[in-house]
Amino acid sequence: MKQIILAADIGGTTCKLGIFDQALERIEKWSIDTDVTDPTGVKLLKDIYEAFKSKLNTLNYTVEDVIGVGIGVPGPVDFETGVVHGAVNLYWNNKVNVRDIFKQFIDCPIYVDNDANVAALGEKHKGAGQGADDVVAITLGTGLGGGVISNGEIVHGHNGAGAELGHILVDIDQRFQCNCGKSGCIETVASATGVVNLVHFYYPKLTFRSSILHLIKNNQVTAKAVFDAAKEGDPFCIFITERVANYIAYLCSLVSVTSNPKYIVLGGGMSTAGLILIENIKTAYRHYTFKPAQEGTEIVQAELGNDAGITGAAGLIYTYIIEKEGVK
């Protein structure tokens, strides 16, 4: 009987790999370096396959035991076909059909999705969103990413742009340009980059003193420095933190009124800033959000950290094969 799931979370520097059982319990995890020398993706995917094969040997499994392979990729993915449309961090400049390439190595169901979606699926199955069929995950890192799970399934939308939460227009004055070409996206004011943007925007306009003045002057501000100073009572950094929290709360309010999730899971580096950020988010969220749409909804911190990707990649096989069809 087939019994294991192979999972890969491809990043720009390392690929996290995992082997899971059919109840989505992790049997093994490890990682390999990401080879970005081949823009067709074949070399990297072959590396991943070889790593799986050798690990299967060690664990006394064979490829016959594999139910399916789930793969998370940092770029836009067509979920139906498994085609990645330009993964900048991997130097895949053209389309790469990850499913077709991987099928040449191992003939079993192969599901490919983008990293934000698989991280959301990971948190839904084994992390802070456990037990719920409606979960939204928001990743607060250098940028702002998202994954929406409704009725137990990932919302991809008609062309895969579902849950592109970083590009919701929230800054009415459109003060900062976004990488997407537009201005005013929430990513420009509520990510690590956004924190820095707001610091440089507000500092010259306000008379607050700040303990991070030396960082501001030397262009060395980081989100972490801002939150740390806020925790110590720095009034300017508290002001910035509240603004950032308000934007994130507004996003939580929007997803509540559209998708009404049980859990809004905050992940990424910024989500570990602690109570000063999360409590401000919760307060503003309650203020902004339609009452019936906030009832019973919890804003929680992600639990899986760096393992969200492989857990969610395995979760693709669990959700779309095991739960739907059972194991043969």
Next chain:
Amino acid sequence: MKQIILAADIGGTTCKLGIFDQALERIEKWSIDTDVTDPTGVKLLKDIYEAFKSKLNTLNYTVEDVIGVGIGVPGPVDFETGVVHGAVNLYWNNKVNVRDIFKQFIDCPIYVDNDANVAALGEKHKGAGQGADDVVAITLGTGLGGGVISNGEIVHGHNGAGAELGHILVDIDQRFQCNCGKSGCIETVASATGVVNLVHFYYPKLTFRSSILHLIKNNQVTAKAVFDAAKEGDPFCIFITERVANYIAYLCSLVSVTSNPKYIVLGGGMSTAGLILIENIKTAYRHYTFKPAQEGTEIVQAELGNDAGITGAAGLIYTYIIEKEGVK
């Protein structure tokens, strides 16, 4: 073999009823008056059952031929249980378990959902959203309602507040109070009520002349009068129309970035205002929306009008019974 679907769209004044075949083609439609004298709902639901039974007789069907019954209700519904939590327009002040009550009359699968969700499902199956698995319907009437379909299924959310699009906070200045108790909801600025709100807010502040001045002074402004005057070149009414269109475009932008629908279907009385509204919406939508999330998405006018409700109510049986399990 079971072969027909019974569908009811319960409104405050009339109940629209329909009989559909298993391909969701309509066999018959008619309506009965809504009896609001019984706050338990039993009398009204019995009326509906009796109307179905008598029509089945006429058409030479029996209750044995019924695959299922779909019912749309104007109020919040728990989709899992079929319980309606207070339908104000029907004077159902307490919970009414529509499914359990109807099961006493006819023993077959019974699905109950709110009217905005079933209208969206109707447009997805037989109207302007045909052929797509990702559709958002926005109803622009006295209020602003919504229905979101992702992966072919209605997004209810964890407690049924999914797609409560009317209560997205968009008016930063929170100028107008909403029926929900908060201020600033999009319903207060982008519905028929919202048009009137904006007219009374802006008129004293602007030096525009307007052909609808007599209506403003007599408190008789309607959305229709504003759009009609705008079409004839009235500058104040054009100003108001553009503002309303901007809010609706912003909402379309938000649902594109969260759900990425193929079709955004605009229905309700205001959606028939014509090109002056819809073209302004499309222009602002293109400006506001993340490029990948607007690619291939079409903003279209609803096609089913008053039949959206019964079509979508029948669509509940089609979606959740026939498509999933087949007909036995």
